[in-house]
Amino acid sequence: MTFSIATWNINSVRLRMPLVAQLLTQRAPDILCLQETKTPDELFPHAPLRALGYEHILISGQKGYHGVAIASRRPLKLVEKRDFCAKGDCRHLAASFEAGGRTILLHNFYVPAGGDEPDPEINPKFRHKLDFVEEMRGIRAAAPGHDGAILVGDLNIAPLESDVWSHRQLLNVVSHTPVETEGFEAMRKAGGWVDLMRQHTPEPQKIYTWWSYRAQDWRASDRGRRLDHVWSSATLAPQLAGIEVLKDARGWDRPSDHVPVIARFALD
DNA sequence: ATGGTAGGACGCCTA
Numbered sequence: 001m002t003f004s005i006a007t008w009n010i011n012s013v014r015l016r017m018p019l020v021a022q023l024l025t026q027r028a029p030d031i032l033c034l035q036e037t038k039t040p041d042e043l044f045p046h047a048p049l050r051a052l053g054y055e056h057i058l059i060s061g062q063k064g065y066h067g068v069a070i071a072s073r074r075p076l077k078l079v080e081k082r083d084f085c086a087k088g089d090c091r092h093l094a095a096s097f098e099a100g101g102r103t104i105l106l107h108n109f110y111v112p113a114g115g116d117e118p119d120p121e122i123n124p125k126f127r128h129k130l131d132f133v134e135e136m137r138g139i140r141a142a143a144p145g146h147d148g149a150i151l152v153g154d155l156n157i158a159p160l161e162s163d164v165w166s167h168r169q170l171l172n173v174v175s176h177t178p179v180e181t182e183g184f185e186a187m188r189k190a191g192g193w194v195d196l197m198r199q200h201t202p203e204p205q206k207i208y209t210w211w212s213y214r215a216q217d218w219r220a221s222d223r224g225r226r227l228d229h230v231w232s233s234a235t236l237a238p239q240l241a242g243i244e245v246l247k248d249a250r251g252w253d254r255p256s257d258h259v260p261v262i263a264r265f266a267l268d
Numbered sequence: 269a270t271g272g273t274a275g276g277a278c279g280c281c282t283a
Binding site: 015038216 | 271272273275276277281282283
């Protein structure tokens with residue numbers, strides 16, 4: 001059997017529910033992970049997701065900022081909503097589900113963007129981002145009681161040179177500074193996670209999942225970054241059948257500045 | 269070196 005999971009920073013789930021419906025209708029992933037839903041739980045748009053067959057929905061939302069959600073065709077069990085950095089932000093959901101006879105643990109993350117100034121001494125938002133990534137070391141790919149784990153989300157860091165349009169020009173830009181990229185890769189490896197997008201599309205091929213709203217012509221200038229990620233435990237990495245970055249979604253009507261990433265697994 | 273756009277909520281913060 002094949003199993004697919006999509007991740008998308010949607011930048012307001014209420015405003016962009018028509019785009020979510022378009023994605024689900026066109027690609028029908030088994031599970032959709034959303035970030036930046038910007039919607040308190042009591043106002044989350046359950047009905048259109050259920051109507052499309054996504055009857056199992058977990059949400060962690062707050063008014064105006066952040067917020068993550070998981071919508072699934074198959075049953076989900078809530079495992080954890082962890083309050084990273086104890087700020088009360090809604091930036092994490094963990095759930096387990098069954099696929100191909102395996103019990104899989106899924107983490108959905110929205111890592112803080114970190115502000116503009118890449119100095120933790122003068123910018124508390126950057127300090128928060130570094131602390132958050134450090135705390136993610138506690139999230140392990142080897143999960144007791146599970147046969148494998150998947151971690152997706154907007155991690156707001158582009159770790160490799162080929163994850164940005166210009167490594168040299170972004171070295172001092174938040175999302176690609178050495179303190180972020182080195183801490184990020186160290187955290188990923190310490191947790192036992194495999195970077196599935198790079199397993200499927202090795203360096204030096206460029207991968208971008210985000211293009212700024214501020215570009216005059218995002219497609220022409222193509223100054224993108226890979227801020228969204230799909231990781232798995234080593235137990236699931238050999239089953240990866242493909243990864244697709246839906247660049248076209250950046251050109252949809254009133255788009256998010258991030259595009260969906262869909263991973264497909266072939267589970268026996 | 270700078271400013272550029274977008275969303276939530278309605279002044280200004282965050283991305």
